[in-house]
Amino acid sequence: MSTPQVRTGPQVTAADPKVSVWVSANAGTGKTQVLTDRITRLLLEGVRPERILCLTFTKAAAAEMATRLSERLGAWAVAGENDLKAEISALLGKPPEDDLLAPARRLFAETLDVPGGLKIRTIHAFCESLLGRFPVEAGIAPHFSVIDERTAAELMAEARNHLLGQAVQENSGDVTRALRLMATLLNEEDFTRLMTDLSSKRSHLRGLFIRHGSAQGVIEAARRAMGLKQGESAQSIIEEACKDACFDTQALMAAAEALLQGTPKERKLAAAFQAFLKSDISARCQQFEDVYQLVFLTKTNTGRKTLMTKKIAEAHPDGLQAMLDEQTRLITINERIRAARIFQASEALIHIGLRLLDTFENLKEARALLDYDDLILKARDLLQTEGGASWVHYKLDGGLDHILVDEAQDTSPEQWDVIKELAGDFFAGVGAREGERTVFAVGDEKQSIYSFQGADPFMFGHMSDFFKNLASNAGKVFSPVELERSYRSTKSVLRTVDDVFSHDTARQGLTFNNKPITHHWARDGQAGLVELWPTMKPGEAIEVKPWDAPIDRVALDSPEDRMARRIADTISGWRESGEELASAGRPIREGDIMILVRQRGSFAEKMVNTLKQRGIPVAGADRMVLTEQLAVMDLIALGRFLLLPEDDLTLAVVLKGPLFGFNDNNDLFPLCFERPGTLWAALKAAAASNPKYAEADERLSEFLGRADFMPPFEFYARLLGPEGGRRQLLAHLGTEADDPIDEFLGLALDYEREHVPSLQGFLSWIEAGRTQIKRDLEMGQGKVRVMTVHGSKGLQGNIVFLPDTCSVPKAQHEPKLRWVDDPEEALLWAPHKDQEESLTAALSEEATDKRAQEYRRLLYVAMTRARDRLYIGGWEGKNKPHEDCWYNLIETAFEGVAQDVTLASGETVLRVSNQQDEKPDGKPEDDVAGPGTPVTLPDWALQPPAAEPEPSTPLSPSRLSEDNEPTVRSPFDGDDGDRFKRGTLIHRLLESLPSISQGLQRAAAAKYLSRPIHSLDADQQNAITDEVMAVLENPEFATLFGPDSLAEVPISGTIGGRSVSARIDRLAITDDEITIIDYKTNRPPPINPDGVAPAYLGQMALYRALLRLVYPGRPVSCILAWTDGPRLMSLPDDILDQYAP
Missing domain, CATH: 1.10.486.10 (PCRA; domain 4)
Incomplete structure (x- = not known):
């Protein structure tokens, strides 16, 4: 075995199986190893494998963890004593007791015997298995199927078409009116996008429906959120605002007269002003928004800074004050008008959304389909029903005692609901007293980048507090652990990360406790480098004449193109010069390199094409x-x-x-x-x-x-x-x-x-x-990897390029739905940003802030993928990059820290680096061989496979021959019935009864034979029972049914080119001999082996030949156990040799 890896104190604490632990782990700190260590220590403590549940974020993570655990336990099973002690000592942080070694060796076999294997799976896979076991309790069809996103989108489109068809047929009703309003607010593409956004949040909408009791209840909640009275609409607000009693008509008319003495613009406003004041209410309502309001307000509902020129204002101060008062009134009124229109749109959305989702759910239910969201929601509902969690625990082999959650920062609130229900009785009632039951979670809120899948980084800390309080109230230990020591990145990379996020602007959204972000590096003395390139500026636009054909036009040398060429040139230079990766003591290979982009777009395609043009092996895009x-x-x-x-x-x-x-x-x-x-x-x-x-x-x-x-x-x-x-x-x-x-x-x-x-x-x-x-780009495959930062999560590269650092998220990609939490939950929809009122504008700003926070967390993930080197570049568009873009955040951190370095090309870059001061910590063979490495195939790979042996269907010894069937008694002898049924029942009893204590065997046999399905009368039951018990109670047969014997043993092999598959009735294995026993129920049995039917002798000869292959050199004897008598008949080798295959 290799030298055991030394664990740090926090790692040992995190893996302690006796306490609940909440781990906050920096990037590259070995959280997967901690998870594996904890599962291993739970097994060492004697916890049954089926009582452990480990939830991962991806299938790949689950497979990796299962593989690591299997490899470790498999190595322990065959390790030498000293090696095993060293491994367990490193795991426990102390020398193990001697009596722990034997159980440690058995863990591999014990985990293999667990039905379905260890529960290491994604939460979706776990919920699917849960619903599969409890479909009736969950209220779903037992034969349900899980659909992918594509099929779900097809069903949603079908539901949408069904909804539109119904609206056409009805020609009235809430949904029809709502659709007519929608048609004035959205085009078809925007409508589809809005329905998709609503579908992704259907659990929220369903929750609103449950809390408010009905669709009308949800609508009224939206009305209250907008501060509107029952029946209040935009039109009614305008009509009320236009009444004479609502404003000082005389003072405003005087102000209009004063404006007529001013500039042409003021005179024009005054004319419109006067016309409005002189009109009746109907005309005023028509002019209110398009004419009258514009005298006082801007289009964004803010007051105009100048209502009168200084000269007129000084001459008519009362007129100015009247206009200021009216301006204040109109701002309030316009806010209420916007609120009314937002409510009107929200009401239409709720009508359509609820009907659409009902249709969508009905389509799925009719076809017994569940989508990925359904798996979580229905599992949550199952567990939240009264007694649901207890029943599930009871049926899950007695329940779960230990729950482990990986990537906890990306777990959505609905997924946390499932976990809370599963762990609900760990710290309360009887469950809290049933030995040690623990919850373990590991994550990093700095790496929460999947908000589009429902992840909320705030939940990581919130759930830590939740379980901490539960444990504290139950008197249980709950340990928060921080892993800050990184085993991935070098000093230069980690220091740069710390410097970038030491500034308040960059740190916003990465942590929620205002604690400084600090990394400690384990790779002391290993060479590292971070380099910031100047941004690529756009060139001058090339004039294109209208009559130029496409093939005549000169392609614009865009900044993106130049950035792609810059990276390709750098890699080409390394290949030509044999640039060394110092930490590995070998030249840089293509598989060392990872190029990360913020989002998929034209640059990724250009990058791949440019690398191909240079002849640089590239794995292509990750998605x-x-x-x-x-x-x-x-x-x-x-x-x-x-x-x-x-x-x-x-x-x-x-x-x-x-x-x-x-x-x-x-x-x-x-x-x-x-x-x-x-x-x-x-x-x-x-x-x-x-x-x-x-x-x-x-x-x-x-x-x-x-x-x-x-x-x-x-x-x-x-x-x-x-x-x-x-x-x-x-x-x-x-x-x-x-x-x-x-x-x-x-x-x-x-x-x-x-x-x-x-x-x-x-x-x-x-x-x-x-x-x-x-595409799986986890392994370098000897090729450059071009992928998004999201796709790189969990991966690493010796050298990482970040070329896409000047772009920022675009607001138009934000969902338009606004969810209100306080004072009560409600759904609002503002169709147009420039028509938002204060509440929806505040919610929109909050969403923008959250988007910016995730943007910065994405930068953290991107920078921490690099092991040795990190190269940062960017390109600019027509406008200057946003002040808080990645490039500017990194450039700010480089001030006073980085060195100006002039490259051979004459370009100056900013660099932070450290030299190789220690022996390389990487292996020269790290990463797979490059594509140029010749591969020699073995000879067998180039030869056609041998023909399948005949017969292709395995031969069954029990059906070896239909000839010479043994004689049976005459039917006139009053036989006890169907001999086939009798033989089958005797075989079944002889297989099962030896595992029952001897005093209970006869009663068990009688109970089994009395079942109506066997159609036996009392005499037949007694006869079979007596015949079976005569065998089991015969002292001569005792060794054949002892603890060293096995029942119904399957065996297969190839003999003489023939495939043979058999099932031996009884097999006794000792160090000295192998004994094959085959039950025969013929009546009467032959007197000696010479009278045994040839079919039986051929059968036993085949059994003997198969066992001789399995146990070469050990004697194999064959015995026929005749139940009529009963008596044993040994078959001599000389007789069996005549039938040897």
Whole structure:
């Protein structure tokens, strides 16, 4: 075994299985190891594996933890005593007791025997298994299926269409009126986005419905939040505001007269002012917002700074005061008008939203479907029903005693509700007294970056306080632990991180206790570097003349392009010079490098393409939209042509693509130029004189001939497989096209399972879905990784580039829904930002602040992915970067700390670095070999597999021969009934009864045989019972049914080229001998082995041959146990040898 890793004091404390622990862990501090250590120590303490639940954020994290634990326990099972002691000593922080070693070795086998394995899974997977065990209690169909996001979106679209159809049919009602209002406020795209936002928050909406009792109750809560009276509307507020009694008409008329003496602009305002005051209420209402208010207010509902010029104001102070008073009144009125309109929009949204979600839920229920949100919500509801959690605990093999939560900062409030219910009785009542029961959570609020999935970093601290109070009230120990020692990054990287977030602006939202962010590095003396490049400035715009053809235009050398080239040049320079990664003592490899972007966009694609142009191996993007991949676009284009051959542009795309490889000048231009009809007609006409055209015509005609009747999967599978389409695509696009092609075929198969197969339907379906492919870039694979910061969470790179540091989140991407919490919960929707009133504006500002906080947490995650080197750059647009963008935050931290370094190119950069002062801590073989490393395949990989042995179906010794069946008694002898039923029952009893104490065996046999399903009368029951007990109570048979014997032992193997599968009735294994026992119920039995049927002898000979393979060199004896008698019959080897296979 390798040298055990020394744990720090906080790590040992965090893994203590006897106390509840809440761990706040900086990036790279080994939280996965702490989790693994804690599970291991729980098992060492004797906790049954099935009473431990570990919840992770991703399936990959669950798999990694399970693998680590399995590898550790597997190594312990075969480790030497000294090595095992050293491992356990490092784990416990003290030398182990000698009697702990044997149980430690057994842990591997014990965990393997747990049904379903250790409970290390995502919370969604756990909730799915929970609902699968308790579907009736949860109120769902037992045969439910879980749908992915794509299918959920399809169902939501179906629900939306159903809603719109109902509204057309009804032509009245709340929903119809709401839709008519929506149509004046939103376009179709915005409506779809709004419904998607509402769907993602449907648990909130359902909670409002439950709390307020009805849809009308939810609406009234929104009315109260807006401070409106019953029946109050924007129109009624305007009508009330226009009454003479609501303002001083005479004073305002005097002010208007004064304005007529002023500037032309003032005279124009005065005329509008006077016209309004002289009008009746109806006319005033029409002019109120568009004319009258603009005299006093700006469009943003703020007062105009200048109502009168100084000269007129001094001459008419009363007029100025009247206008100021009216301005104040109008600000208040306009606020109420906005509130009324927001309420009107919110009321429409609530009507539509509740109806839409009801329809959506009904569609899922009718088809027994659950989406990912349903798994959490229905599991929560199950546990929150009266007695629900207790019942679940009881049925889960007696319950759970220890719950561990990974990535706790990204756990949503609804998920915390599930965890709280599961752990609810750990600290109260009887549950608190049932031995040690603990809750463990590890997370880092600085790394909470999944708010779009419902994560709330504030909940991390809130839930810590919640469980701390529970433990304190129960007199239990609750330990908060902080892990600050990083094993990932070097001194320079961590110091830069600390410097960046030492400033108040940068630290906002990272922590909620105002504690300074501090990292301690474990990699002392290892070389590190952080470099800040100057931003790329936009160049001068190139004038494009209207008559320039696209191919004549010069591409703009954008800052993004130059940044991509800068990174590619840097990597190329390292490859050419053999730049060394000092901490590993070897040259830098492509797999060391990670390029992180804030969001997917054009830069990531440019970066990948630039690296490919330089010949630098690149793994491509971590996530891609399937229909935007070139290989898939070619396949879709072919399908579109087959649906409409007259589509010239689509056919041109197909012909130019990899499947046909037409050249623009030599092939396409002669075919297209001055053609009299369609391109398809021109291709067919030219096929007679040009072999290339003829080949294309032949292939396309064949495709057309089968596209109408062949299902999409079969069509594309044939095209890509036997017809070489995949090979052609990969030759042009590279091996990275493999994943999109496989996903495309998989979706074609999925489509056929759920829909009537048709090419047109499939193409429309796949283009509408915008399916994304998530690629596993955890391993470097000898290639540069280009990925988003979100995708890099949990990963690391020896060298990290951050090129996208000047962009900031855009407000238009924020959801428009506003959830009110105080004084009561309500839902509001302000369709337009410039029409928000004070409450929704405050909520909007709060959402903007939260978005900015997550933006800064994303920077923390990005910077802490780097192990050795971090290169930071950025590009500017037309406007200067936001003052709080990543680049500016880092540049501020570099002031007075970084050194100015002039590169060979003459460019000056800011650098923070430290030299290699110690022996490299990395292994030279770290990261996988580069793509240039030759790989030699073994000989067997290049040879066809051997033919399967005949017969391919395993041979069963019990059915070895149908010949020479043993004789049976005459039916006239009054036999006890069906011998097959009798034999089966005797076998079953001889298998089961030996595990029961001897005094209870006869009663158990009688109870079993009395079951109505066996259809036995009393005499038959007694006869079988007597026959079985005669065997079990016979002293001669005692050793055969002792503790060293096994019942119904399955065994399989290959003998003489034949596959054999068997089940031995009884097997006794000692150090000296193997004994095979086979029950026979024939009546009467033969007197000696010579009278045994050949089928039985062949069967036992096969058993003997199989056991000799398993236990070579150990004698194997065979015995037939005849139940009629009973008596044992040993079969001599010389007789069995005659039937040896």
